Amino acid sequence: MNASFPSLKMRIALIAYGALWWVMMPVILLYLWRRGRKDPLYSEHIAERFGWYRNRLMNPVWVHAVSLGEMRSATPLIRALLDRGETVLTTHFTPAGRREAESTFAREIAAGQVQTIWVPFEYGFSYRRFLSHFAPKYGLVMEIEIWPRMIAACHRLGTPLFMCNAQYPKKSYDKDTKGLGLRAGLLAGLAGGFVKSEGQRERFASLNMPNLHVTGELRFDQPIPAAHLDAAARVRQQLTRGRPTFTLTSVVEGEDPIYIRMIKAIPDAFFVYVPRAPERFDEVAEMLSAAGIRYARRSAVFDDALALQGDIDGIDVLLGDSMGEMYFYLSLCDRAIVGGGFVTKGAHNVIEPLALKKPVIVGSHIWTIEYPATEAIAAGVCAHVMTEEALISTVQNPPPVSSDQITAFYDAHAGGVERTMAAIEKALPR
Secondary structure, three states: OOOOOOOHHHHHHHHHHHHHHHHHHHHHHHHHHHHHHHOHHHHOOHHHHHOOOOOOOOOOEEEEOOOHHHHHHHHHHHHHHHHOOOOEEEEEOOHHHHHHHHHHOHHHHHOOOEEEEEOOOOOHHHHHHHHHHHOOOEEEEEOOOOOHHHHHHHHHHOOOEEEEEEOOOHHHHHHHOOOOOHHHHHHHHOOEEEEOOHHHHHHHHOOOOOOEEEOOOHHHHOOOOHHHHHHHHHHHHHHHOOOOEEEEEEEOOOOHHHHHHHHHHOOOOEEEEEEOOHHHHHHHHHHHHHOOOOEEEHHHHEOOOOOEOOOOOOOOEEEOOOOOOHHHHHHOOOEEEEOOOOOOOOOOOOHHHHHOOOOEEEOOOOHHHHHHHHHHHHOOOEEEOOOHHHHHHHHHOOOOOOHHHHHHHHHHHOOHHHHHHHHHHHHOOO
């Protein structure tokens, strides 16, 4: 542990930050209530957010996966930890992450090997209760989640907290290192980090983060559900009717007009359209209807086992209004278009389509997936388009990509779980 953390400047900032959370508590509770009107899970188990729990695993490994993407990247690592005989506590901020954990590890939860809860709110008392109640051996924060009270409490109470599968995108790095640099300064309070690439290690090291290990990207080791592949194989020909097929994954607010214009410009193709957030399903359905696009919702034409049960005649788009079925949607396509790249918040994961040997197209903003998008573009398995016109042209005339190319790229970057498990052993205090 870094004995000089937190500095006087950081202590003052933490006091101000804590006061802000107290002032904002009514607003936070109102936010959860309003979100709970669309998704009831937001407003359930509220006591957990303040450090009160009914059950506990003693001395688990704690994995913080804020939402769905982080949980999916954590899944193969959690499997490896369980295989080693550990128990695992997962914490989340969004229902998508919690549901993914509860679904993926239902058997282990029933057996008392895994427990899933909300992450505590950023109050000192919440984390004191949390850490006292569970006494985790160590914590793994997935990706680039920086929670000041979490870091400060773990440092003060002696719980080793590591950033895992971590990257510091240049845009965030440049922003965080300007001015007082308080957010970047919090990294010194961590016990260490398991980062995706050598370039990322250098970025974190420049901010005095200790105990760094290059372990790669865990998503390359994600399990692929065979049931999703089988379900897609049964219906693909009937659904697509031999047309070139593209799956749009994790489409975010602000991009829909671009993709809808693309769909209308290419009438001889079939599209699977998957919004990133469930609260957008109805909104996107209304947009497709307003544009005169013939579509069907997955919930209307497939049953829970992904067997076709509705009318799909004449449709040009399947709207993926479900969560946790991305491999089914990807198995239906020839190529994937990864959402997020046409807004400044940045593109999402390109690894899932590549796992199924599907070439990828991404928009201009890839700072969020710097690794492995840069390497995938260089390897020719990912097309990087800068404009809407370039997107339409690429979809109409996609560059040739072989399965062998994708396999070679994927194999070169796999193995992150094994490297992370080995690095944890080295990184833990003796």
